[in-house]
Amino acid sequence: MTSVPRSTTVAVVVSHAIQHFAPLYRALTEHEVDLRVLFLSRSGLERYFDADFGLDVQWKSDVVTGYHHEFIADLPLRPGWRQPDVTRQMVTRTWAALDRLRPACVLVYGYRYAHSLAALAWCRRRGVPALMISDSELLGQRTPAVRAVKRLTLPHLMRSVSAFLTIGDNNEAYLANYGVPATRMFRTPYPTDETALRAVLAHRDKHRTAIRAELGIAPDALVALFAGKMISRKRPLDIADALRILTRTPRGPVDREIIVIMAGDGVLRATLDAVAAELGGALRMVGFADQERLPRLYAASDLYLHPAERDPHPLAVKEAVLCGLPVVVSDRVGSTGPTDDVRPGRNGRVHPVGDVDALARILGELRARPDVLARMAQESEKVIGDIELAASVDGFLRAVAHVRDTARRG
Incomplete structure (x- = not known):
């Protein structure tokens, strides 16, 4: 399995503690990756009402154990995330945390929210490689207007990302559709417990x-x-x-x-x-x-x-x-x-x-x-x-090694 030096600090900027990613964070920590997970919200750690299920849901208490993490903010989840004052806090808290950590690379989850875009902007300003993982695919129906906007904006955004942690064939087809070459894709299946x-x-x-x-x-x-x-x-x-x-x-x-x-x-x-x-x-x-x-x-x-x-x-x-x-x-x-x-x-x-x-x-x-x-x-x-999880760990490590090697050559 690929390895990266312990001195390589990888920051993960994510909205909140998502249960099925915790096993990956723990496994990477066990592989001596200096992983620092930065949460923007504490939502989900306590019992909460899930509108789709129509009932209260409680995640297991170990969702934030076994890896380095910190809550750089405690912002409300949707719909509050669309409010201007919340967006400003996302940006300022993300930049401040990354300036303090000075990571070798940064992982973001997609591009829909302000904290992800803020982390990408920080990486661009500081010359730090950015990684991205998402579940985007081309199977869902989109209006012509949405397709046109994506066609105009996403190729530029994708070029600012050094490597993509891909989750499957349809996800890779989506990225290729917007100009991402296979050399920047690293299969990292979604983890689970x-x-x-x-x-x-x-x-x-x-x-x-x-x-x-x-x-x-x-x-x-x-x-x-x-x-x-x-x-x-x-x-x-x-x-x-x-x-x-x-x-x-x-x-x-x-x-x-x-x-x-x-x-x-x-x-x-x-x-x-x-x-x-x-x-x-x-x-x-x-x-x-x-x-x-x-x-x-x-x-x-x-x-x-x-x-x-x-x-x-x-x-x-x-x-x-x-x-x-x-x-x-x-x-x-x-x-x-x-x-x-x-x-x-x-x-x-x-x-x-x-x-x-x-x-x-x-x-x-x-x-x-x-x-x-x-x-x-x-x-x-x-x-x-x-x-399985071992494949997820391997894909993550290969992506980090790739951006480190590319940065050294560049």
Whole structure:
């Protein structure tokens, strides 16, 4: 694995503590990277109300442990971030912290917010290399006006970034579209809490049996899982409609019973509860699943479903693959590609967004073909080495080494 000198200070400027990045920060610190994470807000550390889930959410307390960090401000998250006085504080606090640290390079998360642009401006003024990571892709629909503005502004902005930590094939296609050469891209898959997943997978059969017994699901049933916010953008109702089609279709002699577990909450929950009652057991609503319960649901499942109309790179899809599950997604989910989490024709199937009949056909085939499902699961196992935390650490270190070498030559 690539290494960088301990004297290389890398500053990370980020809005707030994001749980799934904490494992990467800790792993980099263990690799003796002098990482300094600068947070603009304490939001998320305490219990807060998530409007999409429609309930209070509490992250694990260790989200800020195991790595150097500081809160350079305690600003409110959206919508307050659009206010002029908040924007000014973002800029001044970011510049002051970077002037004090004098890092060898700076990582920012995208370009949407003032603190990211302020960090890029600081890097440009001080001649310090800038790194960027984002989940941008070209799959989402954009108005002609938005596309025109991006075409005019983004190539210039991208040239100010020394290296990009890319998360997948669609993300790299987006960057290439705006002029970023492959030599400045370093694959750094989104990290997640793999420790919790591996702890469950070490006793997979036990958790599979326990969850199925708890939910009254037969051991030989084909169980598909959806986990996420029950909002229109995620299109969980497409899964319910596909189940309706399957329940109206007579089962063949080898067709397994198919049951979908839905974990999550949101504005569509009441509608989905009504559909679940109508389907008589084919749809099981289990509510919000925390970091302890969700890995057990992956262990109990045979397949993961994600029919969203736009989702740049959902963590639930990655976690499903890390658990060795085949995945079925819509063509608007950005996790697809020959070297990404979901590899069509191998560990995944892709259907046109909103095409419930196509989704039902895929599910119908998989419940009748356990051999196909087993091969897809084997392919997911092969993908794990490309997307696990070690790959994220390696991509980060290669990007830092690249900008250091480039700075020395320049």
